[in-house]
Amino acid sequence: MMRNDIFPVSGLIVSCQALEDEPLYGGDTMAKMARAAVQSGAIGIRTNGVSDILMIKNEVNVPVIGLIKRVIPGSEVFITPTLEEVKAIVMAGADVVALDVTDREGRLEAVKPLIAWAQAMGTAVMADISTFEEGLAAEALGVDFIGTTLSGYTSYSTQQEGPDFALLRALSDRVKVPVIAEGRIWTPEEAVKAMACGVSHVVVGSAITRPQLITERYVKALRQRV
Numbered sequence: 113m114m115r116n117d118i119f120p121v122s123g124l125i126v127s128c129q130a131l132e133d134e135p136l137y138g139g140d141t142m143a144k145m146a147r148a149a150v151q152s153g154a155i156g157i158r159t160n161g162v163s164d165i166l167m168i169k170n171e172v173n174v175p176v177i178g179l180i181k182r183v184i185p186g187s188e189v190f191i192t193p194t195l196e197e198v199k200a201i202v203m204a205g206a207d208v209v210a211l212d213v214t215d216r217e218g219r220l221e222a223v224k225p226l227i228a229w230a231q232a233m234g235t236a237v238m239a240d241i242s243t244f245e246e247g248l249a250a251e252a253l254g255v256d257f258i259g260t261t262l263s264g265y266t267s268y269s270t271q272q273e274g275p276d277f278a279l280l281r282a283l284s285d286r287v288k289v290p291v292i293a294e295g296r297i298w299t300p301e302e303a304v305k306a307m308a309c310g311v312s313h314v315v316v317g318s319a320i321t322r323p324q325l326i327t328e329r330y331v332k333a334l335r336q337r338v
């Protein structure tokens with residue numbers, strides 16, 4: 113399916129997420145992060161959890177990609193694992209539901225009713241994938257966007273420090289569904305390079321909204337000098 117109506121122009125989507133164990137968790141902190149991002153030109157926000165989706169929808173006027181991270185014991189699928197989360201995200205008013213579309217634990221089959229439910233409600237679906245093959249499977253499942261979110265986060269995908277540019281290029285060359293670059297993009301130069309691979313949009317999270325990780329990079333660099 114093509115949902116060019118959601119993000120009519122290509123650009124930067126800022127992921128504003130703080131989990132319970134992170135310093136910025138709670139209150140309206142992520143809504144403020146979202147406001148700062150939109151003030152400076154972000155065309156969309158990606159966020160986790162009903163409360164942050166609601167507050168961000170209230171705060172800014174750009175499309176919101178919603179997900180719910182939930183760890184189910186015995187399973188590795190943690191991004192919007194079940195229909196319960198899909199319903200909560202849609203009801204909270206997200207414009208796009210992001211969910212795991214990886215080839216493990218029978219997920220490529222199990223995810224079908226989740227995609228169908230969201231789309232029947234008029235909410236688009238972003239498939240978070242980790243490999244080229246999963247991208248093709250996601251397209252065949254009829255998702256609206258394919259994100260490279262999970263490359264490096266499944267045991268069998270390419271593990272690397274930087275963004276998976278090879279995957280961005282390969283998928284953009286092959287699929288008709290818009291590809292969203294996501295994962296470990298830390299610099300404007302990397303964002304530009306991702307776009308040059310042919311993707312429609314770039315998601316940047318930690319490099320903008322996780323100060324503890326940004327600080328860590330500086331401290332590490334300073335410690336490593338000489």
Ligand SMILES: CC(=O)N[C@H](C=O)[C@@H](O)[C@H](O)[C@H](O)COP(=O)(O)O
Binds near residue numbers: 127262295296315318
């Ligand atoms: C693997 C996983 O759980 N990714 C999550 C997905 O929503 C987020 O924790 C990331 O921050 C997001 O993907 C953006 O990536 P980065 O923060 O690297 O720019």
